[in-house]
Amino acid sequence: MISKIKKDWFSNIRADVLAGIVVALALIPEAIAFSIIAGVDPMIGLYASFTMAVVIAFAGGRPAMISAATGAMALLMGPLVREYGIHYLLAATILTGVIQIIFGVCKVARLMKFIPRAVMIGFVNALAILIFMAQVPQFIDVSSTTYVFVAITLVIVYVVPRFVKVIPAPLMAIIALTAVAIYTNADLRTVGDLGHISQTLPQFFIPDVPFTFETFAIIFPYSLALAIVGLLESLLTASIVDDMTGTESNKNQEARGQGIANIVTGLFGGMAGCAMIGQSVINVKSGGRSRLSTLVAGSFLMFLIIVLGDLVVQIPMPVLAGIMIMVSVGTFDWSSFSYLRKAPKTDAAVMLVTVAIVVATHDLSKGVIAGVILSAIFFTAKISKMKVNKQVEKERVFFAVEGQLFFASVDSFLDAFDFTVEHKEIVIDFSGAHIWDDSAVGAIDKVVMKYNEGHNRVTIKGLNSPSQRIVDKLTVHKNTKLIMH
Amino acid sequence: MYKKVLLAVDGSENSLRAAQEAGRMASLVTGCKIEVVYVVDFAKSKRDTLHVQSTEELDLFRRQNQRVEEELKSQKAAYEVKILHGEPGPAIVKYANEEKFNLVIIGSRGLNALQEMVLGSVSHKVMKRVHCPALIVK
Numbered sequence: 001m002i003s004k005i006k007k008d009w010f011s012n013i014r015a016d017v018l019a020g021i022v023v024a025l026a027l028i029p030e031a032i033a034f035s036i037i038a039g040v041d042p043m044i045g046l047y048a049s050f051t052m053a054v055v056i057a058f059a060g061g062r063p064a065m066i067s068a069a070t071g072a073m074a075l076l077m078g079p080l081v082r083e084y085g086i087h088y089l090l091a092a093t094i095l096t097g098v099i100q101i102i103f104g105v106c107k108v109a110r111l112m113k114f115i116p117r118a119v120m121i122g123f124v125n126a127l128a129i130l131i132f133m134a135q136v137p138q139f140i141d142v143s144s145t146t147y148v149f150v151a152i153t154l155v156i157v158y159v160v161p162r163f164v165k166v167i168p169a170p171l172m173a174i175i176a177l178t179a180v181a182i183y184t185n186a187d188l189r190t191v192g193d194l195g196h197i198s199q200t201l202p203q204f205f206i207p208d209v210p211f212t213f214e215t216f217a218i219i220f221p222y223s224l225a226l227a228i229v230g231l232l233e234s235l236l237t238a239s240i241v242d243d244m245t246g247t248e249s250n251k252n253q254e255a256r257g258q259g260i261a262n263i264v265t266g267l268f269g270g271m272a273g274c275a276m277i278g279q280s281v282i283n284v285k286s287g288g289r290s291r292l293s294t295l296v297a298g299s300f301l302m303f304l305i306i307v308l309g310d311l312v313v314q315i316p317m318p319v320l321a322g323i324m325i326m327v328s329v330g331t332f333d334w335s336s337f338s339y340l341r342k343a344p345k346t347d348a349a350v351m352l353v354t355v356a357i358v359v360a361t362h363d364l365s366k367g368v369i370a371g372v373i374l375s376a377i378f379f380t381a382k383i384s385k386m387k388v389n390k391q392v393e394k395e396r397v398f399f400a401v402e403g404q405l406f407f408a409s410v411d412s413f414l415d416a417f418d419f420t421v422e423h424k425e426i427v428i429d430f431s432g433a434h435i436w437d438d439s440a441v442g443a444i445d446k447v448v449m450k451y452n453e454g455h456n457r458v459t460i461k462g463l464n465s466p467s468q469r470i471v472d473k474l475t476v477h478k479n480t481k482l483i484m485h
Numbered sequence: 486m487y488k489k490v491l492l493a494v495d496g497s498e499n500s501l502r503a504a505q506e507a508g509r510m511a512s513l514v515t516g517c518k519i520e521v522v523y524v525v526d527f528a529k530s531k532r533d534t535l536h537v538q539s540t541e542e543l544d545l546f547r548r549q550n551q552r553v554e555e556e557l558k559s560q561k562a563a564y565e566v567k568i569l570h571g572e573p574g575p576a577i578v579k580y581a582n583e584e585k586f587n588l589v590i591i592g593s594r595g596l597n598a599l600q601e602m603v604l605g606s607v608s609h610k611v612m613k614r615v616h617c618p619a620l621i622v623k
Contacts, residue, residue, distance in 0.1 A: 117536060117538055121535055121536070124535060239534050243525070243530045243533065243534050243540075243543065243570070244570050246568075246570050277531060281527060281528075281530070285527050334532075335532050
């Protein structure tokens, strides 16, 4: 127990503290930008990033993973905030946590296997596109100074890291350009124009909503979508961190941990969050390996806000927009283009449909659900093709059936037989096939019956034992002397 | 002699040539064991994880990427595969020094002067910082 605590927390202290500080600095602009996407005060996102990171450091299943306010979640909550206000968002955040804990207890990590990779690639790409689209109003048609600031930010974040690796480039862009903006008195929108920063710790309070079924009915759809999207991104991130560090993690504990973190976040006035791919990658790259790095990231972020809140409100919006463009470019899976060419057409279609639905609805959960359903349909279509080879000898007609016989494939199975023959010996060989359900047995019965009507003698052979069992159980043809070997 | 050999590879032609040399050398030394080390850049972790369905598949996907193993097999060399994570240069150096290899073999990437200035040469970094002899295969 003690050695586990030591390994999880204090195995790598120096590097963890440094990585945590780097992540805290990188989190601030994102937390503010995601608050703006959600349509709430920057403090809501900053508080969320603080409480999410601190709680998940203890409760999560994947050490060194960073959880905070995220774009995927922020995009979902916009309509709720606009229609009902912030307190409903906080209530929804708490309910999201409850749903995630239930998912975690039900061992939902296993279900991740049912989500095809095409859907996950679509998810990531749609997220990147939406984050980018959310930045467009921040810089298109605002002023020419705005364009200049966005452009300089992009140059800094992409060029400077080639030479300076210790300080995160977005932070350098923020410091340099905020200084320039203040000094030249440039006419730019700032973070302060979109909300205020309070230099206090978050406080515990129960969201001010009526505790009625009506409230529940309003927030439940949002909470469910938030819970699904949050777990999807968190478990994907956990797999990435697993791979980067060459270690394993407990996915179900992570799901429960996300739930606990969201409940605490909701009670301390923060918006729902989840794990962040980009920030977790930064953490591991900077040397973070244990839970300590996550704890430091959250605590140091809060410390910075309390100390430097006055300066944070002066950050020009175009600088933030430039940083978020970088985040969206980093989120996008650029190998998708070669994937589209190389992957099976149905997979490519699933990926594109997932992206299209998310971009149209701004709801990642809808895209994922549509993508999963579409993949299931494609899969069913693919395996429902039956192959029946026919061989005619003098008095015998021989059919070799290949494929999966179930409700979706009975039509293509039945089409393969012609029932015009009479007075022959019919042999149907199922050794290349598997019988799955009631409809399949019904179809076999139908074939036997039709041939019997034409005074043929039907022999069925080659059924594997599970198929034989289901046929024995469900066939209606025992009386017609159906011979089975 | 060289009984514990580290062969650092990526997917390139150069590492295939390095594998050929490693195999030839191994055939001369009895009891020589080659460890084929492949470094997954942190930046690739996200892409690779996203494009596979399970960790088993991930391992397979990374190993199939290279013809190095076939080359070693055809030369009947004893080898093991190790996948490291991080920046290629430092990761190879750290592993080679910690595990006390007798020899490191690596293919040079064949960049021109400008590319090397910008990207930095992995083989160069490795050669400078490993504690054992290094063989760079052109």
